[in-house]
Amino acid sequence: MHYSSVPNTYEGFVKAFHPRSGLDLNFYKQNQMQRRIMSFMSSHGYQGFPEFLKALDEDKTLFDAFFKHLTINVSQFFRDTNQWKTLQEVILPKLTQRKTSLKMWSAGCSGGQEPYSLAILMAEHFPQVRPTILATDIDENVLKQAKDGIYKENDFVSTPPAFLQKHFTPTDKGYQIKDSIKRMVSFQRQNLLTARFETGFDFIACRNVVIYFTEEAKEMLYQKFAESLKPGGILFTGSTEHLFGMNHLGLKPMSSFFYQKQA
């Protein structure tokens, strides 16, 4: 490829990066994305987009590091303790009434901390209900970590110590999730912006994923989530994410950050 034919502009880079990564950066807010890209480029010594694109094509390690930098996969078990308390004490008791199984999804699951937290919560507090938990992310590297299931101490700052003791085994590399929890979750690579979603979910968690999406991309995604939920199903969002002005989606606030699909 002649890299000199790639325009040295953000738009030119976005267009060239899409087929290489499957990621259409037009769905992400330009200001923040451009800043993140420029900061990565300058910290790795690249001045222009064509030169940077060439380096990405030639160096898989650089490509993976850049993809990771773009997708921002910070996570934690039981992140935002109060919301998990509401989930346990208010939302799940209602959702599990007269049910023997639940179809759940952690969309944008990062290294598995969120879906495994769901699995632990279900095993600890709702053992009469059998959950199937789908966990998806666009980043292959975080999915690998999720499948390995090994975590560092700082992943557990919001985790009740009893859960850490009961559901993880200390190893040389970190704390390993036990098989009894691991087998409750299945991981898949998926781009939320382009994929067709499964339907019939009782519960979808999509938290701290849409922060960098444009308003149009967010609305499209929430529309798809609304269609994927069963009537009465719940969408759990991140602590800065509200569905203001989206009444037409048929998702009614149940409590802060929990929305219920209307019948």
Ligand SMILES: C[S@@+](CC[C@H](N)C(=O)[O-])C[C@H]1O[C@@H](n2cnc3c(N)ncnc32)[C@H](O)[C@@H]1O
């Ligand atoms: C900040 S993490 C959030 C992890 C977890 N949900 C939580 O709240 O702790 C955001 C995750 O969203 C994923 N992500 C970003 N854009 C995505 C897309 N278009 N499709 C699927 N996952 C995406 C990233 O790879 C990253 O792992």
